Amino acid sequence: MGKGRIDGVLVVDKEEGITSYDVIRKVKRYLRGVKIGYLGTLDPLATGVLPLLIGEGTKLAPFLENGQKVYDATIRLGVTTDTQDKDGRVIREEDLSRWDLTPERIEEVLGEFRGRIKQIPPMFSSKKYRGRPLYKLARRGIEVEREPKEVEIYELELRDVKPPFVRVYLRCSKGTYARTLAHDIGERLGCGGHLFALRRLSNGPFTEKEAMGLDEVVELASRGRLKEAIIPLGEALSFLPSVRLDDEEVWKVRHGGQIERDGEEGFLGLGRLLNSRGDLLAVGEGVRVGRRIWIRPVRVFRIDQEQEEV
Known part of the structure; x- marks a missing residue:
């Protein structure tokens, strides 16, 4: 740097x-x-x-x-596509007047998708099947069985209902397919649906x-x-605790060595190891040994020598 x-x-x-x-x-x-x-x-x-x-x-x-993701998503009801989003080929259309799509009914269905749920990865995805991305098989018209994957939906809030569109706020775990969620919500409502628009509001700390x-x-x-x-x-990992190192400790960490701290001065689990200027030298992992905490580097970053002033 x-x-x-x-x-x-x-x-x-x-x-x-x-x-x-x-x-x-x-x-x-x-x-x-x-x-x-x-x-x-x-x-x-x-x-x-x-x-x-x-x-x-x-x-x-x-x-x-592994940070949580937050989205503003719009679902279009009544139209199902092969990719589960608006860019796909339409494979089913329904007359929405046949279905109960009141805010109360939609809210009831959304409740079924909160918490830990299982999703079947869409065929049009980069997930691998026997070493090949699923989307390459899908483009050839081949569909294979996929194992359901557990994800977590921390928040799923109904923001607006203007048929055929439903807008939701979504906070979820890594690996969640928003378009699969839109598709599954549509299926549960009976009329089908797909992801019409998606905006990611945050990704982890960003x-x-x-x-x-x-x-x-x-x-x-x-x-x-x-x-x-x-x-x-260092700022990108500001959610982790930190300790500042002296010059001798900087040398140790750069060469894979451990450092020790009093219990109140160290950290348990992951944390940042900073040089004298406050720059991130490494991510370390602290474990307690008696009254002391030993911290070993798990990932060391290359920093210019003149920046470290060692």
Whole structure:
């Protein structure tokens, strides 16, 4: 993270009609040779928070990928598609006048999907079957049996009902398919349905407040100012406790060694190990041994020597 390096998280507000990897491709034009990944795929239909992990930021993935996701979702009732969203082929249409679609009935059905539920991954998904992505099989008209997967719906609130559209607020665990949820809600109501619109409001600790439109990102990058939009490594993990290390401890951690602290000065479980300047040197894991806490590094980040001042 010296003058010539960019390491951290860039939160992009993805627009509709492009893939998550399209976003990476555009940013990579200005960061050649730098590793870039993202947290949580957004389908082309979806918009909103897409955190990009850049440089050493790619090492943050194990500590961020299990974060909760929050969405604003719109379901269209009466039309079922093969992809479970509006981009798919229509396979069923229903006359909505035949069904009870009052807010009371919809709320009753939503209640059935709160808490721990099981979802069958859609055929049009990147989930693998015998080493091949399901969507490749689906494009050839092949459907295979998929194992249901348990996910958790922490909140599912009815926000608006204007038939054929139903708008909901969704807070869920990693791995939840919003379009499958829309499809299953439609099936439970009897009339079928699909995901018509989806906006991700937050992904783990990252929200719309930090998100920047792709055009704005490209503009900053073209002027060599992309670093202004980067969330530093340590700040991206600010939800973890931290301890600051002296120079000798920094050397130990850089070489895989453990450090120790009094019980009140350390942390149990995961936490941040910071150098004298407050930069993230490593993520460590603390365990109690008697009255002391021993912390071992589980992921060390490469920081410029001049930045560490060691």
